Amino acid sequence: MMLVTARRTRIASLEALGVLVFAALLALAIGVARGGQPSNGAGAVEQKIDIRTAGERAVEQAQRKLAAKAGDPTAMAGLATAYLVRARETADPSYYGKADALVQSALTTDPDDPEAVLTAGTMALTKHEFAAALAFGQQAVELTPYRPAAYGVLTDALVEIGRYDEAVAAAQSMVDLRPDQTSFSRISYLRELHGDPTGAIEAMRQAVAESAPHSEGTAWSEVQLGNLLFAQGDLAGAEAAYRQAGQRVDNYVPALAGLARVTAARGDLSRAADLYQGAVQALPLAEYAIALGDVYARLGDSKAAQAQYALVEAIDRLFAANGVRTDLELAVFQADHGGDLDAALQAVQAEYALRPSVTVADGLAWVEYRTGDLDAALDHSREALRLGSRDPLMLYHAGVIAQASGDSERARELLAESSALNPRFSLLWADDLAARLSALSSGGDPL
Numbered sequence: 001m002m003l004v005t006a007r008r009t010r011i012a013s014l015e016a017l018g019v020l021v022f023a024a025l026l027a028l029a030i031g032v033a034r035g036g037q038p039s040n041g042a043g044a045v046e047q048k049i050d051i052r053t054a055g056e057r058a059v060e061q062a063q064r065k066l067a068a069k070a071g072d073p074t075a076m077a078g079l080a081t082a083y084l085v086r087a088r089e090t091a092d093p094s095y096y097g098k099a100d101a102l103v104q105s106a107l108t109t110d111p112d113d114p115e116a117v118l119t120a121g122t123m124a125l126t127k128h129e130f131a132a133a134l135a136f137g138q139q140a141v142e143l144t145p146y147r148p149a150a151y152g153v154l155t156d157a158l159v160e161i162g163r164y165d166e167a168v169a170a171a172q173s174m175v176d177l178r179p180d181q182t183s184f185s186r187i188s189y190l191r192e193l194h195g196d197p198t199g200a201i202e203a204m205r206q207a208v209a210e211s212a213p214h215s216e217g218t219a220w221s222e223v224q225l226g227n228l229l230f231a232q233g234d235l236a237g238a239e240a241a242y243r244q245a246g247q248r249v250d251n252y253v254p255a256l257a258g259l260a261r262v263t264a265a266r267g268d269l270s271r272a273a274d275l276y277q278g279a280v281q282a283l284p285l286a287e288y289a290i291a292l293g294d295v296y297a298r299l300g301d302s303k304a305a306q307a308q309y310a311l312v313e314a315i316d317r318l319f320a321a322n323g324v325r326t327d328l329e330l331a332v333f334q335a336d337h338g339g340d341l342d343a344a345l346q347a348v349q350a351e352y353a354l355r356p357s358v359t360v361a362d363g364l365a366w367v368e369y370r371t372g373d374l375d376a377a378l379d380h381s382r383e384a385l386r387l388g389s390r391d392p393l394m395l396y397h398a399g400v401i402a403q404a405s406g407d408s409e410r411a412r413e414l415l416a417e418s419s420a421l422n423p424r425f426s427l428l429w430a431d432d433l434a435a436r437l438s439a440l441s442s443g444g445d446p447l
Helices: 018-033 054-068 073-090 094-109 114-126 130-143 148-160 164-177 181-193 197-209 216-231 235-248 253-265 269-282 286-299 302-321 327-336 341-354 358-371 374-384 392-404 408-421 430-441
Strands: 003-006 009-011
Touching (some): 094 114, 197 216, 216 253, 341 358, 358 374, 392 430
16 A cells, blocks of 8 residues: 655555644644734834643634624634644643534534535544545545545544555545645654554654744644654653654753653653653643653652542543543543453443544554453454554553463564563563563463
């Protein structure tokens, strides 16, 4: 399978939801925030420095446009997009409700307004409503077949519901129209999914190169590059990418969390805890709270760890109350941290029925393994690797399941591949990975 990445240039074959949904939002946010920073009226002699975030500026500009054109669906969609940017900046899920209300009003006014349809698609992706996102993506392509962002929404939805060949075709159309940060980031993710980490890294470097040096889009791409390098065991390269991201945007929280991840992998848990704590305080996302809790657990501070795990569930409840589904992520968290396995299994089974992607298949297999259903776990584990993914965590999951099912040879192969990529890929599972490989090599069984 091949992707054209820039006009007539072909590069080798293809590879978290968050990657593609964020890229979709960036494509719309660029249009919302365009227009520069406001002047204080002093001309070139004196200018007021605007210290607001990109989202704050976007909201102010979009509110002004909507006030000037009350009831205009395009203006309503613009403000909805700005609210989504603020939701990402603050992790405040109440912005989703505000954005959703505007999108619904815009679609009621004109169900074929291109901006409203595009924003509705992005909104659906953000809320993990992927069937709706697919419908909006298809409609957006029909309305504006010349617009790259329409193919972006379509690509993201197809990836999340596991229709990968169609996703590749949609991404191809997008990059043909405009080889830029948003299209290269999608190419990178598709390559990652298809087991081509080298190509994924190359495409993400192109995404960085195609962005403005000090934009959030560039910083975000740099963090994704760091994540790819980390997965391949290049801790120095990952650290450099995270630090560069932090230099592009001041106080960039994903970069801080990336540095915490590298620091934990290197064994400096006290420093990692400080870094993760800063990330959680600045942007309370479940993934950061889980990572901080795991660091505290390794430090032997069970009370602090449990406080972070409780925060994860509180965050999930807030997002659910604002219409954002996080069933897969919470199910895997529960399975890994002593939660209600029956509830976790029901949640991930329901998620798989809606989107049988390789990532959901991996989560389902892992929860099934934890509940003791090894036959089902083995089937879904094989399905999770059907694209050839070389993600260390997915390989570890598959290896553990193969070992529990009695296939020591396949277990050794999968676990060895995970370790060869990055033996410290997970603070939670790195020691277990090493123990299993040691036991398999000596003919024993650590279970």
